[in-house]
Amino acid sequence: MSFKELVFSGVQPTGNLHLGNYLGAIVKFVDLQKTHDCIYCVVDLHAITVWQDPAELTKATREVTAAFIASGIDPKKHIVFNQSQVSGHAELAWIFNCVARLGWLNRMTQFKEKAGKDRENASLGLYAYPSLMAADILVYRATHVPVGEDQKQHLELARDIAQKFNNDFAATISSHGFGEAFFPQPEPLIQGPATRVMSLRDGSKKMSKSDPSDYSRINLTDDADSIAQKVRKAKTDPEPLPSEEEGLKARPEADNLVGIFAALADKSRADVLKDFGGAQFSSFKNALVDLSVTKLGPIGSEMKRLVQDHAYIDSVLTDGADRARVIADKTMNAVKDIVGFVRK
Ligand code: AQP
Numbered sequence: 001m002s003f004k005e006l007v008f009s010g011v012q013p014t015g016n017l018h019l020g021n022y023l024g025a026i027v028k029f030v031d032l033q034k035t036h037d038c039i040y041c042v043v044d045l046h047a048i049t050v051w052q053d054p055a056e057l058t059k060a061t062r063e064v065t066a067a068f069i070a071s072g073i074d075p076k077k078h079i080v081f082n083q084s085q086v087s088g089h090a091e092l093a094w095i096f097n098c099v100a101r102l103g104w105l106n107r108m109t110q111f112k113e114k115a116g117k118d119r120e121n122a123s124l125g126l127y128a129y130p131s132l133m134a135a136d137i138l139v140y141r142a143t144h145v146p147v148g149e150d151q152k153q154h155l156e157l158a159r160d161i162a163q164k165f166n167n168d169f170a171a172t173i174s175s176h177g178f179g180e181a182f183f184p185q186p187e188p189l190i191q192g193p194a195t196r197v198m199s200l201r202d203g204s205k206k207m208s209k210s211d212p213s214d215y216s217r218i219n220l221t222d223d224a225d226s227i228a229q230k231v232r233k234a235k236t237d238p239e240p241l242p243s244e245e246e247g248l249k250a251r252p253e254a255d256n257l258v259g260i261f262a263a264l265a266d267k268s269r270a271d272v273l274k275d276f277g278g279a280q281f282s283s284f285k286n287a288l289v290d291l292s293v294t295k296l297g298p299i300g301s302e303m304k305r306l307v308q309d310h311a312y313i314d315s316v317l318t319d320g321a322d323r324a325r326v327i328a329d330k331t332m333n334a335v336k337d338i339v340g341f342v343r344k
Helices: 019-032 054-071 088-097 102-106 109-115 124-138 149-168 170-175 224-233 252-265 269-276 281-308 310-339
Strands: 007-011 038-042 079-082 144-146 187-189
Touching: 007 019, 007 054, 007 124, 019 038, 019 054, 019 144, 019 252, 019 281, 038 054, 038 310, 054 079, 054 281, 054 310, 079 310, 088 124, 088 149, 088 310, 102 124, 102 149, 109 124, 109 149, 124 149, 144 149, 149 170, 149 187, 170 310, 224 281, 252 269, 252 281, 269 281, 281 310
Parallel strands: 007 038, 007 144, 038 079, 144 187
Antiparallel strands: none
């Protein structure tokens, strides 16, 4: 069965939107607008799987929306909204909780990392997070999902859930005229030189919103001075840059900075090394500061301007939610018929 191509992805409103979120996800969101219909969601239901201060959650929701728009996402041509305004996400997630197996969720490494040692005290929502993520995608029957490398396992789970739903309900899917499969197998789009941007302080750790050190990440709202300071303080090793990619192996910090440069300049790592092979980090870092400030500066300024305009941002989210709901409701009506729920 073929499905109409549709892109879906989400970003959590949990503060400190950083270069990893930008290069791993948002840049790709912007690109995909040229070729696909796209739905981009501020996933506030995901955010509350760990405690969020309500006022901060509201602020961060507007900030992520502003980041989308400032980066070049067009909320008129595509759909931008916050998850909690479309109840189909939570409804479908419950049905998927009854399709997914405990054994599948037990294998999720992100839960293990985020719950840490105090697993008994983690929220049930944090455990069920990947089932909600499957619902986010599949409530639109989306076929393509641009994400960073860290979301690969969750995407695989979404595919397993879609497959099991299609198998478990094969008879009613067919009798209601949906052919052999109701849900598509969503494809992860994990491409380019920066699918996993690492911490500037430790090349073995992912750049992350929750890292206590602000020097570990470049925030989208950082000004030119902060960007310069963070890049100049970024951990490196004593060797000059290699001329070939092979030479980046076993040099995680060098690999990370070259990958960031490549992604910002829209080049390959190999091309960056053609220009900087043999250079000392001091001169490479100067070039990286210039490039980062040129690329991120205008986005940060536009974000700061947009977040002040609550009325505009909230109208984008409400308008997007109205349009998303039309698609989600259609899916939910079909799912309810397939599962056997009585409805109006
Ligand atoms: N370091 C990264 N490199 C590349 N892509 C990344 N993404 C996140 N970090 C990196 C991608 O950004 C998108 C949105 O992420 P999210 O907001 O849903 O949540 P996250 O992955 O939990 O972000 P953080 O910074 O890692 O938060 P904490 O600190 O809470 O764990 C996703 O597509 C993600 O892959």
